[in-house]
Amino acid sequence: MASVVDVLEERGFLKQFTHEQETRELLEKEKITFYIGFDPTADSLHVGHFIAMMMMAHMQRAGHRPIALVGGGTAMVGDPSGKTDMRKMLTKEEIQHNANCIKEQLSKLIDFSDGKAIMANNADWLLDLNYVDFLREVGVHFSVNRMLTAECFKQRLEKGLSFLEFNYMLMQGYDFLELNRRYGCVMQLGGDDQWSNMLAGADLIRRKEGKPAFAMTCALLTNSEGKKMGKTESGAVWLDKNRMSPYDFYQYWRNVDDADVEKCLALLTFLPMDEVRRLGALQGSEINEAKKVLAYEVTKLIHGEEEAEKAKSAAEALFAGAGDMSNVPTAAVSKDMINSSILDVLVAAKILPSKGEGKRLIQQGGLSVNGEKITDINRLVTEVDFTEGSMLVKRGKKNYNKIIIE
Template sequence: MGIYEELQARGLIAQVTDEEEIRELINNGKATFYIGFDPTADSLHVGHFMALCLMKRLQMAGNKPIALIGGGTGYIGDPSGRTDMRSMMTPEQIQHNCDCFKKQMSKFIDFSDGKALMVNNADWLLDLNYIELLREVGPHFSVNRMLTAECYKQRMEKGLSFLEFNYMIMQSYDFYMLYQKYGCNMQFGGDDQWSNMLGGTELIRRKLGKNACAMTITLLLNSEGKKMGKTQSGAVWLDPEKTSPFDFYQYWRNVADADVLKCIRMLTFLPLEEIDAMDKWEGSQLNKAKEILAFELTKLVHGEEEAVKAQEAARALFSSGNAENMPKAELEDTDFQDGQIDIISILVKSGLVPTRSEGRRAVEQGGVSVNGEKVTDFRVLYKKEDFAEDFVLKRGKKNFRKVIVK
């Protein structure tokens, strides 16, 4: 089985433009491909996970990845799937986020000895002359056709700014520049990017002629990755300072029964034969599958040592209440008034709820416990000495903190 066939078997490919050429390039390690990442935060999250795993798989098969950081497009923002306009970031914010991305991507992709590239589209987009861009790129885009793109249609009722309307042109120009500068012959992305990606493919073919056609290939990833990045309490980040290895493990440990094997197939590097054997698993065996998924992905992001700690902490929590390796939340003296602190303040301080009103609602709905005992009164107070022993705060089924006083 070639790598293209493996991607199909893992359910990663949803749509392609030139299947035979794609198969030939990928299976023979001849693809130089890119995936773009807009630096909208200072950490990647699990919504990026599928793209990172795909880049790793293709590099292992001899292909060359280009991680394109959207330092230029980050000045505008992508309207795809959004109902509001993305807030503007300062150049300093964008550069900081780009630097953070580089560090995290290096855990997945080998950038040594030219095996992969990391480039920033700010290098060419920020120096563009507006009139020159209109002359060079503008004639190749039909406004009527652009307005039929799904990413724009979703915004038409509430208003699509001219700023955002330019995003397709900028992304298409990215592919054109990557083709010219680095021989990039393939692009990957989610289905919300399909119109933008086709724009880049067509731009290259129109500007460079038929001889470039075989080398300008678009491949579309299945959209499952877009469903992964959010939980009730916010994003699940790859940065351990934002989402602890334990919380990261718990996120995957608690995926729905219907999704666990799909996630194992798409995201782990376990052999397909081993995964196929799990297809018949049901009942309690699915819990075992969830542990496998959580361990493999935590190991991939945070290393085997942290994965072992997270797994042991999760097992101990459900068996004996041991909180040794559980993520911790710290209280300071200033958090106490007259030597006491209320449960809602602890919930907010620990990060288990974003606001006091949500903390009160969680208590009233019976979703909060301390050391296994449900909290029924949102006005309950705790003294400093209550934290001398293990103080395990739980919200819902997935979120835990060991609360300590500095």
């Protein structure tokens, strides 16, 4: 039977190891406890977190115990990794609410029952730290010269790096040490942008406890051009259906570039790799079959089978002229929006984030109502537009919404 490292490698997850050979041997011989950190600055995870969730799930299926660590303490500081600006600070209540939402989403892929996985919050140990004790215990092991060579700090140094953020690496390193002491956690997994912080934690455990500790990073989800995936014209691809409907989520995956289909199937579904390679090798119009499988499987994982079926049926209704139109994402506006401009109606229905976005869409020829292309940004919506009680709006080539009057 293939080891979990082989599985992760074959599917394209793995990027860097602290100690590759030792890691391979450890995961084959023992069942370990490992952790991945999640930033609770929003009440939903997004596609950027999806690879980490899948990596966790593969590890758990191989018998290893995951810890999902929410950064309730570190969220009060802000992580400089991959950011050119400081993050806003949240209240404890906001962080707790977000952490609860994150656990619910993780539970779709991770089994938290009977101690099979642990949800931890670093606020439990970071918020009560004595600063002088912390400096003596942890600060003494960090070289400022070495920290300044880390990629996460280099970017911020150009704009100015606050001392608050400079502490972040120490705090994340301390998290790993604390999880090692509390739960016997010996490995951290995470995105490749966290490499410097992960190294710091593994090194701290070796220095403080005299024990081995490991880190393994996964690739970030990028397209064939190397750009991060997970952005649409209306923002991030969220995993929460209140932020992004299951239909729009399905459509996002249905419309990925041909070149990205095989990679997404390998990373974001549990389909066997023989099937992934078969689907990824399809050419021409046949690749659409692979995209339908990708969209269905990913939507089923995040939103459940029922929502995946609804999204699939809605897509078929719109594109093949068959199926059930009742599953097309529907928004309601109040009756007093009749005789308002199309842009006002679309913003009120939360189909567009702003009128500026709508103007750009119209100028690019990308907006139509009931099959009629909109060319006038002042076009009014009248009762005539609501045939059989609803109006069908199309954005771009493949994004549909129904609007009804409340």
